[in-house]
Amino acid sequence: MKEKTNFDVIIIGGSYAGLSAAMSLGRSLREVLIVDSGLPCNRYTPHSHNFITHDGAVPGDIAAKAKSQVLEYRTVAYHQDIALSGQKINTGYQINTRSGKTFQAKKLIFATGVRDIFPAIKGFEESWGKSLIHCPYCHGYEVKGQKTAILANGERAIHVGGLVDNLTKDLTVITRGKADFSEEQWKSLERNRIRVIERDVVEVMHYNGQIKAVLFDDGTHENYDAAYAAIPFEQHCDIPVSLGCELTQAGHLKVDQFHQTNVGGIFAAGDCTSMFRSVANAVSTGNIAGAMVNHQLVQDSF
Structure with a gap:
């Protein structure tokens, strides 16, 4: 069977924000592809706290359970890879990955987190x-x-x-x-x-x-x-900026209250958009972004 390459939405980043957005969209029967590197920002920490019902849980366990639940929705697919570049096309956007795969979608959600820049201090x-x-x-x-x-x-x-x-x-x-x-x-x-x-x-x-x-x-x-x-950070993915998305003065992707960037059809959620780096915030913003992307798809076609 030929691999599916066209989707309603491509979500780049498959941790808490990305999976939360995918669940919102999957429940609306949207064709969704999650492209994820498998390297979440919080992989350094052994326990996650201040997230109700999961206080003290291992971060990877929370994400694994979330992934298994999200992939129960038949219209949601998962592809472990690294998104390298993207461009605007007539039908929306195209994403190119490190493995040489190319995918297209009407809308994009970036849930790619940030990369901490560690000082040159031993230990x-x-x-x-x-x-x-x-x-x-x-x-x-x-x-x-x-x-x-x-x-x-x-x-x-x-x-x-x-x-x-x-x-x-x-x-x-x-x-x-x-x-x-x-x-x-x-x-x-x-x-x-x-x-x-x-x-x-x-x-x-x-x-x-x-x-x-x-x-x-x-x-x-x-x-x-x-x-x-307090250490500096950078965006984990440079595709949004290459597509024209603006950054805040602090270096986060600039989004409105509906988590849309300044570029039409591109949304963002989670740590890449906010100084509030928590599982709870990532899940919340991902949920909103997914719902708003679905709303925009409805407006485009209904």
Whole structure:
């Protein structure tokens, strides 16, 4: 049987947002193809939290169960591959993959997440998502009351510090260089008894991802049980921008309240569109994007 290449919708990214969008569309009998690399953004973390009914579950288990349920809908297909490029065609859009496959669809949904850019600090990546974390809502409860560092400077350090201060009183901000705080921010740190260390970090000392200490550039070290870090990111997929989709100042895909980009027929959901990097947000935005794509398909043909 010849492989199907034409669909109503192609969803690029098959983790929580993509699968959620696919379920909305599958329940409306839309012909959907999910193209997924199999490398979700949260593969570093052993447990997912703050997602009701799945609190503490293994992220891969949540995604596997979701995938099995979504693929019960006969109009939804899954193709493990990497989408390399895309172009506008008369009937919608064409997506070309690393394996040499070509698919067409009337609409696109990008649920491709973001790629964290790790600093050149030994042990950083190995600890990421375990005891070196990015989100107090996702992981903060599990390290409450512990001696904690925040690897950030300026406004970002103040933002995280305010959130984490409610979880532990043994807190240190490590600015990795000269501190960049206003007089008011310094007073806030002092008032809340948050120490500031202005030395750079050369190693996160850990055992199987569990932080033991932070080694500074002057050879000294300090013991910690956990740390938060604010690091830069980039879009995991450059196809949306190549098709004319705009980015926000922070680097996310710009979408409206219905998760449509500025390019007609292209939608986006999940981490690639929002600073709120959580399973719950990904599922919610994917659900909305799927429903809105179906609505647009209805408007196009009914």
